Amino acid sequence: VKAYALPVLLCAATTSTWAALLTAPTPAVSAEPCPDVEVVFARGTDEAPGLGDVGENFVDALRARLGSKSLAVYPVDYPATMSFPRAVDGISDAGAHIEQTAAACPKTQMVLGGYSQGAAVMGFVTANQVPEGARIGQDLQPMPAEVANHVAAVALFGKPASQFMSMINQPAVTIGPLYAPKAIEMCVPNDPICAGSGDFSAHRQYQQIGMIDQAADFSANRIAAATPPTPSPAPGSTPGPGHPPTATPAPVHSTAPSTSQSPTPAASHHPGPPPGPASELSTQ
Numbered sequence: 438v439k440a441y442a443l444p445v446l447l448c449a450a451t452t453s454t455w456a457a458l459l460t461a462p463t464p465a466v467s468a469e470p471c472p473d474v475e476v477v478f479a480r481g482t483d484e485a486p487g488l489g490d491v492g493e494n495f496v497d498a499l500r501a502r503l504g505s506k507s508l509a510v511y512p513v514d515y516p517a518t519m520s521f522p523r524a525v526d527g528i529s530d531a532g533a534h535i536e537q538t539a540a541a542c543p544k545t546q547m548v549l550g551g552y553s554q555g556a557a558v559m560g561f562v563t564a565n566q567v568p569e570g571a572r573i574g575q576d577l578q579p580m581p582a583e584v585a586n587h588v589a590a591v592a593l594f595g596k597p598a599s600q601f602m603s604m605i606n607q608p609a610v611t612i613g614p615l616y617a618p619k620a621i622e623m624c625v626p627n628d629p630i631c632a633g634s635g636d637f638s639a640h641r642q643y644q645q646i647g648m649i650d651q652a653a654d655f656s657a658n659r660i661a662a663a664t665p666p667t668p669s670p671a672p673g674s675t676p677g678p679g680h681p682p683t684a685t686p687a688p689v690h691s692t693a694p695s696t697s698q699s700p701t702p703a704a705s706h707h708p709g710p711p712p713g714p715a716s717e718l719s720t721q
Contacts, residue, residue, distance in 0.1 A: 471542030472509035474499075474589075474660060477535060479513035479527050479555030481595070488512045491552035491594050494644050498653035499548065503660070509545075511538075517554055521605055525577065527558040532580055535562070539587040546589040546663055548656045549616075553630055553640065556596035556622075560610035563591060563620075568608030582615060590659040591620035592652040594643050595631045621655045623648040 476496050480489030488496060488510065500508050511534055515527030531549075538545060551559035561568070565579050591612065599609040612620050625642050627635025643649050 470507075471545050473506035473544075474503060474546050474548065475509045475511060475538060475542075476548045476550060477511045477513065477531060477538075477559075478549075479515065479531060479551035479558040480517050481553035481555050482517055482519060484517055486512065486514075486517075489517075489552055489555065491643055491649065492550065492555075494649045495550055495592065495594075495653060498650050499656055502653055502657035506660070513551075513555065513558060515558065521554070521607060524554055524558050524561075527555070528561045528577060531558060531562045532577070535588070536580055536584055539584045543587065545587065546660050547587055548590045548592065548660070549588055550592040550594075550652075551596075552594040552643070553597070556593040557602070557607075557610045559591065559593060560596055560612055563613045563616040564611060565613035565615065579613070585615035588616065588619065589663045590656040591616050592656055593620065593622045594648065594652070595624060595628055595640055596622055598631050598633050600633045601630055619659055621652055623652055 476492075476499065478488050478492040478495065480487065480492055484490070487493075492512070496508070496510055513527045513531045513534075515530055516523045517527070535547060535549070538547060549559050549563065551557070562580070593612075596610055602609050622631075623643060624631035625639045625646060625648065626632065628639040628642075629635050629637055630640050632639075
């Protein structure tokens with residue numbers, strides 16, 4: 438074999454190998470299964486990317502109350518910095534994800550939540566009208582009304598009061614009428630962010646005084662109420678696997694409630710920028 442023949446043979450072998458690879462059937466990619474419940478949570482100012490301390494504690498508390506139901510989480514992707522106008526990124530991200538989840542996983546029940554600046558973000562996400570001056574260069578639109586049918590509960594911790602929002606030249610946060618009946622707003626007494634005055638340390642006490650557990654109870658009860666009941670077994674029969682006895686939901690806590698997630702990406706929707714305190718408290 439002449440010297441030049443070896444490279445030619447190697448080239449031919451390589452070409453045939455690539456041809457075989459390119460024509461080989463592509464293994465099917467299994468889609469991620471839809472969870473029974475998904476928590477979409479926006480962290481507070483200056484917390485590391487993720488759910489934040491309050492969000493993690495809330496998810497843990499809710500998971501403990503869901504029994505065999507599967508639970509997924511989605512941390513809203515936004516800066517959560519002292520530059521409050523950047524919160525518009527969170528409004529857009531959360532709104533798009535919620536719409537995508539409702540379309541891709543219609544049986545998944547979503548729980549929307551947020552802490553401090555994140556509570557403002559989620560409050561704007563649920564609004565039925567974009568506040569004037571809060572769009573910050575983005576054409577944010579409210580979510581379609583049908584999306585509310587996929588949201589079981591809204592849990593907000595330390596949502597900035599109108600007085601606080603006014604101080605930072607931002608519009609007040611108002612939960613839309615489709616979400617208000619399924620929302621709970623938790624505000625620690627003397628929390629200056631949501632109560633208007635007091636000691637800033639109170640803004641970090643949601644876990645210590647039991648308000649996270651109260652919101653988890655509220656959300657779990659809303660999920661149970663929205664879940665179709667399991668058919669009761671015939672008299673004298675023993676429920677088989679997949680047919681557990683129907684549970685009776687516990688009474689909903691009334692502490693501080695106000696009333697109350699993929700295929701094609703949705704466009705940015707939703708109302709304006711939210712706030713967050715000087716510093717704040719980061720699931721899985």
